[in-house]
Amino acid sequence: MGVPLLHIENLGVTFDTHHGLIHASHSVNLTLHAGDILGIVGESGSGKSVSMMAVARLLPSYAQTSGSILYKNIPIHQLNHQAFKAYRGKKILYLFQDPLTALNPYLRVGKQLIETIRLHQKVDKSTAQAIAEKLLAKVHLTQSDRVMRLYPHQCSGGMRQRILLALALACQPEILIADEPTSALDAITAAQIMQLLDQLRKEEGLSIILISHDLPIVQAICSHISVFYQGTIIESNTKEAIIGQPQAPYTQALLHAMHQME
Numbered sequence: 001m002g003v004p005l006l007h008i009e010n011l012g013v014t015f016d017t018h019h020g021l022i023h024a025s026h027s028v029n030l031t032l033h034a035g036d037i038l039g040i041v042g043e044s045g046s047g048k049s050v051s052m053m054a055v056a057r058l059l060p061s062y063a064q065t066s067g068s069i070l071y072k073n074i075p076i077h078q079l080n081h082q083a084f085k086a087y088r089g090k091k092i093l094y095l096f097q098d099p100l101t102a103l104n105p106y107l108r109v110g111k112q113l114i115e116t117i118r119l120h121q122k123v124d125k126s127t128a129q130a131i132a133e134k135l136l137a138k139v140h141l142t143q144s145d146r147v148m149r150l151y152p153h154q155c156s157g158g159m160r161q162r163i164l165l166a167l168a169l170a171c172q173p174e175i176l177i178a179d180e181p182t183s184a185l186d187a188i189t190a191a192q193i194m195q196l197l198d199q200l201r202k203e204e205g206l207s208i209i210l211i212s213h214d215l216p217i218v219q220a221i222c223s224h225i226s227v228f229y230q231g232t233i234i235e236s237n238t239k240e241a242i243i244g245q246p247q248a249p250y251t252q253a254l255l256h257a258m259h260q261m262e
């Protein structure tokens, strides 16, 4: 199978707060291979976001991270702040839950896109403009002229999520960590965004870690699934094995609950 794109071993996150230590996650092991979509599921507060934010070093300074994080066998957890800048947002990009907070409310969509493209791809303004139009088409936003003139609050939830994906593509990452990208969307728009993620995986060569509460969505597009419970991954396997022969009692309960909702 070759060197994994991302290999996490024994990852743990502890918050040193005024009220004492909070052990948010521990003993997290995970492997992502190129071209895969790995779904991360588990109950609220089980440490999914915190663990993945640790990978992208997006946690506040009072968080302590332990364990090892290998990107193509490079121990990126050992890099200093300056050296890590070559990875965060460039190789590994974290897509936040809420596009409205991730987008700058004061800048038109076009300006945000063009600035991001210029920063990451080192091109002049007119080239960036042309790339922006292509990226908007890639995320299925038509009438790019009109979309580029809008402010984020003038866009629908689905549009904002597509704009965020266009911004992510502008950074040309290899790994996209998508944290509940459809939680604020209706079921049909959510399904469309998920199809788009899968299309971008195929066409842009992205590898994706998808954090989601929505097991049917994870089931539809992920090749592998990891199940979080009480701060750690209790079960990881191919989608077929997790759905067909869940081993951990929590995974069985999760699948049972899902079938009852059908």
Ligand SMILES: Nc1ncnc2c1ncn2[C@@H]1O[C@H](COP(=O)(O)OP(=O)(O)OP(=O)(O)O)[C@@H](O)[C@H]1O
Pocket (backbone or CB within 6 Å): 015, 017, 022, 023, 024, 042, 043, 044, 045, 046, 047, 048, 049, 050, 051, 060, 228
């Ligand atoms: N900045 C923080 N300071 C202190 N504790 C935090 C912080 N962020 C998260 N935690 C704690 O870490 C634990 C794990 O949170 P996390 O957000 O990773 O859960 P999650 O599985 O992603 O949940 P959800 O599905 O609801 O997003 C929780 O107990 C949470 O309260």
